[in-house]
Amino acid sequence: MDIIAKKPTDTNTEKVIEIKGLNKAFGNYVVLENASLDLYKGENLVVLGKSGTGKSVLIKIIIGLLKPDSGLVNVLGNVVDEISYQELLALRLRVGFSFQNSALYDSMTVKENLEFPLVRNRKDLSKQEVNSSVEEMLDAVGLSQTINQMPSELSGGQRKRIGIARTLILRPEIMLYDEPTAGLDPITSKDINKLINDVQERYHTSAIVITHDLTCAKETGNRVAMLVDRSFERQGTFDQVFNSGDIKAQPFFDYNFIQ
16 A cells, blocks of 8 residues: 655744754764754654754754854743853753653653653643643553553553653644654554554644655655755755655665555
């Protein structure tokens, strides 16, 4: 069965992330060089690149875990490397980061894992409101039945879903997905792709999806930005990027299997 490319969103010119001329190196090793990228409100943008091309470094710069050597990184109206630490903490509550390995606490139940960010960051909520939020998020990812289970009792796909639920529970405006389908079988990967689209539609999030998986890129990305040789070589819809005849796009097809 053919994989249908996701359509672009309706034209929206409001930028929620703006990156211009970004440079980052570690010693003599240049990771990002004059990289520019925009994320528009309400869209899923896939950043597609092979392992080691700087995708995770880009995410860490966006959330202020790493400082750029030069260039502009503006997130929701904040220049990330110029704001105070307290302002950065407040910004991070508006940007949800879904880790590649789900990053669940092994000693906590699913319920306790989801409660943790709320209890830590939303002290104004009552116990009933916390419970209601947990139940809503578990329903949103289709795992209400796992509420009292431990992470060790969950499958890889279930842990991914719970990780997304825990990120989503603070209702971020932007979602950052780091390799959401890594290590998953094709059927489970397809379920995660659908969940990413469901989150966008239900919670009106904007998202950057970091991946080297072409199927994930095609199914979830309203736009695709191809990271090659330390900068963004091509940007557009999936078909615009991969039907361009650009020889730099060919290695991605050599690296993936896609129908």
